[in-house]
Amino acid sequence: xxxxxxxxDAMTVRMYHGKVLADGGFEVHEAANGVEALEKIxxxxxxxxxxxxxxxxxMPKMDGYSFVRELRRLAEVPQVPVMMVxxxxxxxxxSAGFDAGANAYFVKPVPRPQLLAAAAVLxxxxxxxxxxxxRIGEAA
Amino acid sequence: MxxxxxxxxxxxxxxxxxxxxxxxxxxxxxFDESKRYFVDKRLQDRIEATGATGFRDYFASLRFEASGIxxxxxxxxxxVNETYFFREAFQFECLVNDLMDELAARAAGRRLRIWSVxxxxxxxxxxxxxxxxxxxxxxxxxxxxILSSDIDTRVLESAQRGIYSRRxxxxxxxxxxxxxxxxxxxDAWRISRDLVDAVEFSRVNLCDAADTxxxxxxxxxxxxxxxxxxxxxxxxxxxxxxxxxxxxxxxVCLGHSESMSRxxxxxxxxxxxxxxxxxxxxxxxQQR
Amino acid sequence: xxxxxxxxxxxxxEVAERAPDRSYAGLLQQLADADPARRRWAARDLAAxxxxxxxxxxxxxxxxxxxxxxxxxxxxxxxxxxxxxAALVPLLRSDDARLRNGAIEALASMPAATAPHVDRLLADAxxxxxxxxxxxxxxxxxxxxxxxxxxxxxxxxxxNVVAAAIEVLTEAGSTALLPALAAAQARFATDPFxxxxxxxxxxxxxxx
Numbered sequence: 001x002x003x004x005x006x007x008x009d010a011m012t013v014r015m016y017h018g019k020v021l022a023d024g025g026f027e028v029h030e031a032a033n034g035v036e037a038l039e040k041i042x043x044x045x046x047x048x049x050x051x052x053x054x055x056x057x058x059m060p061k062m063d064g065y066s067f068v069r070e071l072r073r074l075a076e077v078p079q080v081p082v083m084m085v086x087x088x089x090x091x092x093x094x095s096a097g098f099d100a101g102a103n104a105y106f107v108k109p110v111p112r113p114q115l116l117a118a119a120a121v122l123x124x125x126x127x128x129x130x131x132x133x134x135r136i137g138e139a140a
Numbered sequence: 141m142x143x144x145x146x147x148x149x150x151x152x153x154x155x156x157x158x159x160x161x162x163x164x165x166x167x168x169x170x171f172d173e174s175k176r177y178f179v180d181k182r183l184q185d186r187i188e189a190t191g192a193t194g195f196r197d198y199f200a201s202l203r204f205e206a207s208g209i210x211x212x213x214x215x216x217x218x219x220v221n222e223t224y225f226f227r228e229a230f231q232f233e234c235l236v237n238d239l240m241d242e243l244a245a246r247a248a249g250r251r252l253r254i255w256s257v258x259x260x261x262x263x264x265x266x267x268x269x270x271x272x273x274x275x276x277x278x279x280x281x282x283x284x285x286i287l288s289s290d291i292d293t294r295v296l297e298s299a300q301r302g303i304y305s306r307r308x309x310x311x312x313x314x315x316x317x318x319x320x321x322x323x324x325x326x327d328a329w330r331i332s333r334d335l336v337d338a339v340e341f342s343r344v345n346l347c348d349a350a351d352t353x354x355x356x357x358x359x360x361x362x363x364x365x366x367x368x369x370x371x372x373x374x375x376x377x378x379x380x381x382x383x384x385x386x387x388x389x390x391x392v393c394l395g396h397s398e399s400m401s402r403x404x405x406x407x408x409x410x411x412x413x414x415x416x417x418x419x420x421x422x423x424x425x426q427q428r
Numbered sequence: 429x430x431x432x433x434x435x436x437x438x439x440x441x442e443v444a445e446r447a448p449d450r451s452y453a454g455l456l457q458q459l460a461d462a463d464p465a466r467r468r469w470a471a472r473d474l475a476a477x478x479x480x481x482x483x484x485x486x487x488x489x490x491x492x493x494x495x496x497x498x499x500x501x502x503x504x505x506x507x508x509x510x511x512x513x514a515a516l517v518p519l520l521r522s523d524d525a526r527l528r529n530g531a532i533e534a535l536a537s538m539p540a541a542t543a544p545h546v547d548r549l550l551a552d553a554x555x556x557x558x559x560x561x562x563x564x565x566x567x568x569x570x571x572x573x574x575x576x577x578x579x580x581x582x583x584x585x586x587x588n589v590v591a592a593a594i595e596v597l598t599e600a601g602s603t604a605l606l607p608a609l610a611a612a613q614a615r616f617a618t619d620p621f622x623x624x625x626x627x628x629x630x631x632x633x634x635x636x
Contacts, residue, residue: 011161011593011627020625032165036401041408042416058563060533062405063525066494087559093525095547109591109621154634161632162599196602203600204571206539251432272431283432338431349472372538374501381474383495406495 002123003027003048007037007067008056016109017054017085024116026052034062038070039047041077048057050080052122054115056084056108057093065100081122085110141193155195159183162203167215167368168399182217188209208371211344215368219397223260225267225304226311228243228364231393232267234415235360236275239391243359246389251283255355255385256339256362259288262299263308264362265339266331269365287355289344296341303332347374352381360388364389365395367403379404383420392418436594439579452477459483471496477571478511485515488527501530505537513541514530520549520560532560543570550576555586562592572602581605581612587619594625601629602635 008014018028027105029050032039037053044050053071057064068082084097085108094105104118151159155192156176164170171179183195190210192198199418202210226232233252243252256265264290272279272286290296306327321329344351346366367375377424383391392407393415394400400407400418407418438440449457452475460471471487484500491497504512512534519531533541542564550562562580565573577600580593589610597605609626616622 012628013594016621016624033401035405039409040403042411057525058529060529063529067524152634158632204569206569285432373505380499380502406498
């Protein structure tokens with residue numbers, strides 16, 4: 001089973017994205033800021049690492065970009081995909097996200113079909129991605 | 141003063157969630173459902189102590205009162221604040237199994253320095269000394285200094301007197317107790333003068349730059365179960381002081397339920413077989 | 429080699445580095461030194477100088493070393509003055525996430541000095557600034573927070589700002605704000621996240 005770490009300082013957003021991902025069959029863990037996320041990575045079991053990070057931009061102590069930069073610096077963590085999320089008005093920050101090393105950038109809260117499709121794509125699960133993408137079309 | 145339990149404040153399920161989420165957000169400490177009794181009792185204690193009319197009234201003052209003093213009182217109430225020899229010994233295991241060797245390899249002959257703060261009544265620095273003497277082979281090749289500080293001169297005096305209760309020494313292996321202590325009364329053991337002399341005690345306020353700026357070239361800091369009692373700004377000041385006191389690559393051990401995630405982004409987390417510790421980045425690895 | 433008794437106060441000795449000028453003017457110079465360690469010490473020492481608030485914030489705009497950034501924010505929080513708040517507020521418009529969020533954290537730590545600015549920030553033309561002002565309320569220790577949150581719930585046009593206010597409500601809310609919460613949910617009736625967050629808030633607020 002794929003493990004996803006949802007990193008966001010807002011409890012309601014963690015719960016919202018977490019529920020969508022859990023309903024989608026993922027094992028979801030949470031962190032409230034970039035420092036806590038790095039701590040969770042440091043303590044992840046060797047046989048159960050995180051496969052995907054869903055990371056908010058604006059957080060206290062360590063913002064999303066700083067976290068991703070630090071994540072990419074860690075030799076012991078392979079290039080695990082990162083989906084960054086930010087509020088609509090900051091969509092201009094997308095390029096900063098990619099510069100930091102993120103793989104995808106979404107406006108939050110991410111609607112259910114998009115979140116599941118993106119997770120599937122980033123995890124290399126083409127089958128789920130196709131099905132989820134079809135659902136986006138239905139929802140539109 | 142005793143209070144009839146029937147008049148104690150009611151803590152509903154929603155109240156518990158509200159407390160739990162807030163406490164976790166502020167301290168990183170998580171209380172799950174199994175801790176209801178523990179939490180409810182202490183919340184009721186604080187509600188009575190502050191004269192609040194009930195949980196909601198209490199929580200409002202906790203959340204909106206500018207001084208934040210009640211939060212510190214609440215943290216005090218919710219955490220166990222006992223000191224004894226070999227408390228959280230897995231960190232001392234980590235020290236002698238991993239940290240000291242790594243530090244010695246980088247120190248290139250420089251004397252290694254360990255700082256224990258708060259010293260409280262001395263159990264922690266003396267525990268470190270015993271561990272180094274008994275369990276670190278490297279002590280034969282490398283000099284080590286142990287510094288220990290507290291803001292309270294009375295506890296420093298007590299630490300230097302070195303007299304401890306049965307309860308305080310109860311976690312020590314009998315062989316160590318026999319080797320390093322002399323029983324002087326039914327409930328009193330005195331630690332050997334050699335160990336007292338091996339620790340340098342000083343009065344230091346971790347939040348006072350005038351006190352801390354002189355501490356340099358420290359390799360390991362034990363700062364356990366102190367920062368959770370500080371307010372947010374004081375925690376930052378203390379973390380900054382520790383960061384600057386450390387050599388690059390130096391380590392910090394916090395209490396096992398504490399986390400830098402509510403304090404500072406400057407330290408890296410290192411995972412060792414016995415413990416998780418924080419590390420000041422090595423030269424040339426500064427975060428940007 | 430052994431457990432050495434430290435020579436008297438050896439760990440607490442005066443260090444030669446104290447030689448550089450610790451006067452206010454000297455510290456300001458060192459705040460721009462090429463060595464990040466010197467800049468960090470200067471930032472820490474400037475916490476003792478009330479006039480340093482603006483120079484410290486100005487330095488943030490050019491500072492890339494995380495240790496220096498942290499020391500600057502800690503010193504600004506220590507100053508905790510109206511001047512410190514005035515210097516921080518413009519950072520809410522910064523393109524740099526670290527500065528924006530550092531400013532929010534610092535402002536939240538100075539409730540008395542920050543409170544006079546909140547109404548204006550909540551009415552800012554820029555939705556980002558209004559959002560950050562609500563994020564600030566999440567950590568602000570001030571009795572007016574519930575009233576400010578209620579104002580956002582009733583009058584804010586942007587969904588994500590309202591959502592942020594509901595997040596604050598999960599912790600700072602009381603039953604008195606349930607009508608305002610219902611009103612906000614009605615205004616954004618088709619927004620699934622707002623509905624979800626409102627349910628969470630109600631579960632924390634409990635019943636009247």
